[in-house]
Amino acid sequence: MSMKNNNLVVLTALAVVFSANYVFAQAPGEKSPGSQVTTATIDPDSIKRLEAIQARYNAQILQAFQGNEALKAAMESELKAISEIRDGARRSIRIREYQRKYDSDYSRVLRAGKVDIAAAAREMSAVGSGLRFSVIDAVRLKIDFLPTNM
Secondary structure, eight states, rough: OHHHTTEEETTTTTTTTTTTTTOOOOOTOOOTOOOOOOOOOHHHHHHHHHHHHHHHHHHHHHHHHHTTTHHHHHHHHHHHHHHTTOHHHHHHHHHHHHHHHHHHHHHHHHHHHOHHHHHHHHHTTOOSEEEEEETTTTEEEEEEEOOOOO
16 A cells, blocks of 8 residues: 555544544544544644544543433434435435434533533644634534645
8 A cells, every 4th residue: 555545544533533523432443433434635643643632532522421321322323323324315314313312412411521622623623634623513523624735
């Protein structure tokens, strides 16, 4: 595999902790169910820095869910079901339904756990990886690809 191909990164982990456009914790090494898969060329140092930031916030989110295991299990179950939907339009509808159903509860868990998603977005954007992270509705990260000078 060429070095250029090594730099192609599947941003499943970042798009959640960050799955189905939804910030959500996962156990280390576990693939996010329902992740939006996007590829971009990112240098290996930036990848390591982004992964370290993600791991830190994943740990905070997992901690925030302690005492809310039933909610976490329900959210994970629905995300898994959404990830198995192959029809794009139907999947988008289910993602919106999921967000309407869980945004309030998820936001409450994040606040109680003092998890600052905006801080995560700022930290990841500052890595200089060609990606800009921003927060949508206080619970989801949006990832924008910055134009590159070619």
